[in-house]
Amino acid sequence: DQQVKQNSPSLSVQEGRISILNCDYTNSMFDYFLWYKKYPAEGPTFLISISSIKDKNEDGRFTVFLNKSAKHLSLHIVPSQPGDSAVYFCAATGRGGGSNYKLTFGKGTLLTVNP
Amino acid sequence: NAGVTQTPKFQVLKTGQSMTLQCAQDMNHNSMYWYRQDPGMGLRLIYYSASEGTTDKGEVPNGYNVSRLNKREFSLRLESAAPSQTSVYFCASSEGLGGRTDTQYFGPGTRLTVL
Numbered sequence: 056d057q058q059v060k061q062n063s064p065s066l067s068v069q070e071g072r073i074s075i076l077n078c079d080y081t082n083s084m085f086d087y088f089l090w091y092k093k094y095p096a097e098g099p100t101f102l103i104s105i106s107s108i109k110d111k112n113e114d115g116r117f118t119v120f121l122n123k124s125a126k127h128l129s130l131h132i133v134p135s136q137p138g139d140s141a142v143y144f145c146a147a148t149g150r151g152g153g154s155n156y157k158l159t160f161g162k163g164t165l166l167t168v169n170p
Numbered sequence: 171n172a173g174v175t176q177t178p179k180f181q182v183l184k185t186g187q188s189m190t191l192q193c194a195q196d197m198n199h200n201s202m203y204w205y206r207q208d209p210g211m212g213l214r215l216i217y218y219s220a221s222e223g224t225t226d227k228g229e230v231p232n233g234y235n236v237s238r239l240n241k242r243e244f245s246l247r248l249e250s251a252a253p254s255q256t257s258v259y260f261c262a263s264s265e266g267l268g269g270r271t272d273t274q275y276f277g278p279g280t281r282l283t284v285l
Contacts, residue, residue: 059212087271098174098260098276099213106271144212157228158274160212 058082059147061161069169074132076164078145081126085147089158090119090130093142102143103130135168142166172196174277176261182283183251191246191280193261201264202244203228203274204236206257213260219244220267251284258282 060079068074078088086107091099105112105119105128112119118131132139145161177192195202201220205213205228215228219238233255235247244263248255259280266272 064210091276096278098262098278100276101273104271104273146212157215157218158213160214162210162212 056081057162058085059145059159059161061143061145061164063164064162065165065167067167067169068135070137071134074130074135074139074166074168076130076132076143076145076166078128078130078161079126080128080147082147082149082159083126085149085159087148088119088121088128089146089148090117091144091146091160093144093163099144132166135166137168137170140166140168174261174263174275176259176277176280178280179278180281182285183248184285185252187251188247188249189251190248191259191261191282192243193245193277194243195261195263195275196242197263197265197275198241199263199265199275200241200267201272202238203262203264204234204244204246205260205262206230207260207279208257216246216259248282251282253284256282256284 089104090102092102093099103114103117105121121128142163142165144163146158174195203218204216207213214230217236219225222241237245261277262274264272264274
């Protein structure tokens with residue numbers, strides 16, 4: 056049972072254009088969402104997050120949008136740069152048993168930005 | 171400041187062999203985590219430690235043991251390796267006690283193959 060779904064395994068965009076990566080979740084207990092970026096042979100690095108009390112969070116070229124009613128979030132990268140080429144993981148966490156909020160990851164989307 | 175380091179980077183084992191994956195962080199973080207990533211899959215939590223002296227099971231703990239040796243180090247042991255444990259293993263750490271907004275920082279990973 057996949058609670059965090061990234062239905063597009065890959066996405067290819069031109070440099071300078073917008074990249075939109077999508078993520079859907081099924082668990083209503085999730086209330087905090089994160090995007091991680093991963094280059095080959097490296098560990099994931101935190102990119103941006105959003106709490107369920109917001110519908111948008113922006114950090115430079117990166118913006119995350121959250122649609123709670125649709126249980127959907129998206130990451131927008133504008134403008135896209137070749138250095139953005141990486142695998143992007145959506146992750147979610149939320150209220151549950153215990154004091155530790157465990158992250159549930161999607162399968163990832165490989166973004167390729169072409170010069 | 172090296173962040174999160176993992177050793178070894180690569181390892182090949184035969185079925186039934188044992189080994190320990192090492193992880194250390196120099197950020198004085200309280201929480202540490204072990205994940206595995208299989209091809210086409212997101213990261214799945216194996217074990218975590220919210221503080222020195224405590225460990226808890228994650229989503230896929232079977233076949234693994236962990237030790238939080240001190241605040242800096244968190245090791246993952248495979249007592250009798252199986253081909254199903256072929257994966258890339260990531261260690262992570264976070265400053266807090268695993269709270270919702272506690273950003274996790276990942277190491278570069280250990281690529282393990284079990285023949």
